[in-house]
Amino acid sequence: MKTATLNKGKETKYLNQYPLVEADDIYDHDHLKEGDLFYIVNDQGIYIATAYVGRQHKGLGWVLSYEQDEEINIPFFERLFELAKEERTYFYNIDGTNAFRLFNGEGDGIGGLTIDNYNGHLLIQWYSKGIYKFRYQILEALKTVFDYTSIFEKMRFKDAEIIGGFVEGVAPEFPIVIEENFTFYNIDLDDGPMTGIFLDQKEVRKKLKEHYSDNRNILNVFSYTGAFSVVAADNAKNTTSVDLANRSRPLTEENFGLNGIDPKSQYIYVMDTFDFYGYAKRHDLFYDTIVVDPPSFARNKKKTFSVLKDYDKLILGALDILAPNGTMLLCTNNSTFSLKAFKKVVKETLENAGVAYELQDVMGLPKDFKTHAHYKPSKYLKAIFVKVL
Numbered sequence: 221m222k223t224a225t226l227n228k229g230k231e232t233k234y235l236n237q238y239p240l241v242e243a244d245d246i247y248d249h250d251h252l253k254e255g256d257l258f259y260i261v262n263d264q265g266i267y268i269a270t271a272y273v274g275r276q277h278k279g280l281g282w283v284l285s286y287e288q289d290e291e292i293n294i295p296f297f298e299r300l301f302e303l304a305k306e307e308r309t310y311f312y313n314i315d316g317t318n319a320f321r322l323f324n325g326e327g328d329g330i331g332g333l334t335i336d337n338y339n340g341h342l343l344i345q346w347y348s349k350g351i352y353k354f355r356y357q358i359l360e361a362l363k364t365v366f367d368y369t370s371i372f373e374k375m376r377f378k379d380a381e382i383i384g385g386f387v388e389g390v391a392p393e394f395p396i397v398i399e400e401n402f403t404f405y406n407i408d409l410d411d412g413p414m415t416g417i418f419l420d421q422k423e424v425r426k427k428l429k430e431h432y433s434d435n436r437n438i439l440n441v442f443s444y445t446g447a448f449s450v451v452a453a454d455n456a457k458n459t460t461s462v463d464l465a466n467r468s469r470p471l472t473e474e475n476f477g478l479n480g481i482d483p484k485s486q487y488i489y490v491m492d493t494f495d496f497y498g499y500a501k502r503h504d505l506f507y508d509t510i511v512v513d514p515p516s517f518a519r520n521k522k523k524t525f526s527v528l529k530d531y532d533k534l535i536l537g538a539l540d541i542l543a544p545n546g547t548m549l550l551c552t553n554n555s556t557f558s559l560k561a562f563k564k565v566v567k568e569t570l571e572n573a574g575v576a577y578e579l580q581d582v583m584g585l586p587k588d589f590k591t592h593a594h595y596k597p598s599k600y601l602k603a604i605f606v607k608v609l
């Protein structure tokens with residue numbers, strides 16, 4: 221087994237179960253290749269943890285075990301999957317929801333690997349070449365532990381030689397329909413990096429529907445397949461969905477249709493969010509609830525946008541077209557944008573704009589997206605409902 225020696229002073233962090241192995245903490249890592257297993261030892265050579273090499277952002281790899289004699293093999297993966305499955309008992313048994321996360325990376329013990337269940341069709345996501353090297357063992361374990369109709373995979377790392385797609389079982393014809401909190405959505409597990417829905421927002425969608433939709437005009441920017449619009453449309457006066465991508469229109473219309481809502485009764489714009497803000501302002505359009513759930517980075521012909529630098533502009537644009545006593549739902553899934561920093565941007569932007577406001581609900585990930593107690597970035601989702609008085 222290869223070993224990697226920690227720099228002086230870095231031991232406590234790993235003894236305290238920090239799961240991400242950071243390159244800067246290791247004295248010498250040139251000998252470590254993607255997919256290698258290695259022991260992390262302190263500068264006295266004493267064992268601390270077993271990890272694998274899987275480079276992602278600033279990480280060199282992830283800790284898998286704290287027991288030197290624990291082998292990383294099929295039974296090891298089976299044990300972790302069994303535990304993860306047990307913790308999802310609730311989601312397997314509730315009515316009205318058949319899509320949820322089965323295994324959430326470091327939160328369930330293996331950074332760089334997630335598994336989602338879309339009504340029996342499983343999606344594995346590999347976040348590094350390193351974790352992909354364990355593909356055979358992980359698949360064997362997965363097939364033993366989880367029930368499934370089919371298995372698909374997506375590569376979340378850059379490697380032109382490997383394309384994701386169908387792996388096992390009976391492939392469905394896409395789109396398939398899944399249900400979440402009694403609302404239906406179209407899903408395609410074999411079409412680009414996204415699937416049609418972001419499962420991590422399920423509680424936020426529910427909250428929007430139950431508390432912020434009733435008889436309101438709803439605006440949803442960066443709407444993608446319209447998931448927030450569809451869930452709100454049930455109670456809302458009307459919904460408006462805005463997304464730059466052409467494909468968003470048919471996908472959103474189909475999701476409305478699945479839920480018995482005539483798509484023609486709702487507004488859908490294929491447009492840049494900032495252009496829409498201008499358009500709405502010129503036309504005196506006002507909204508009672510505005511949903512802002514952008515990607516971390518976005519680019520269009522004219523400019524680039526980064527949530528870390530430009531969130532204030534999204535808030536100010538929304539503020540201009542927010543009806544009196546309206547609510548903004550502000551979200552970010554950027555793991556480097558902490559809740560504290562995000563709240564600060566929200567507060568400072570609204571204070572500088574001279575408006576009174578009230579934070580109504582601050583939400584994060586649902587239980588199936590299990591997070592790691594000693595690794596803050598695993599709580600990447602932030603969703604704040606803020607009422608402007």
Ligand code: SAH
Pocket residue numbers: 417418421441442443444445446447448462463464465468491492493494513514515518519520
């Ligand atoms: N809020 C969505 C997920 C957003 S995914 C949901 O709840 O499902 C990001 C979306 O932002 C993509 O559909 C992309 O087309 C869109 N997008 C990126 N840049 C944009 C821009 N400048 N204006 C509007 N939409 C944009």
